[in-house]
Amino acid sequence: MQHYYVEKRETANGEHEIHVPRCAYLPEANDRVYLGTFSSCADALRQAKTHYDKATGCRWCCAECRAG
Secondary structure: OEEEEEEOOOOOOOOEEEEOOOOOOOOOHHHEEEEEEEOOHHHHHHHHOOOOOOEEEOOOOOHHHOOO
């Protein structure tokens, strides 16, 4: 099981990226929403989409869940 967060700020193309705690690009605490613990980033991504329609995986820590 892994902890996941979604970034509150949008990327240039309007997406909100999900991250794991070890990610070098994990936003500061006030710029992220804790999603919970999940067995896969696919499950975390589903949860993130309840907050932001355009959620995707971080290319560095959650590439397997990256859209497009």
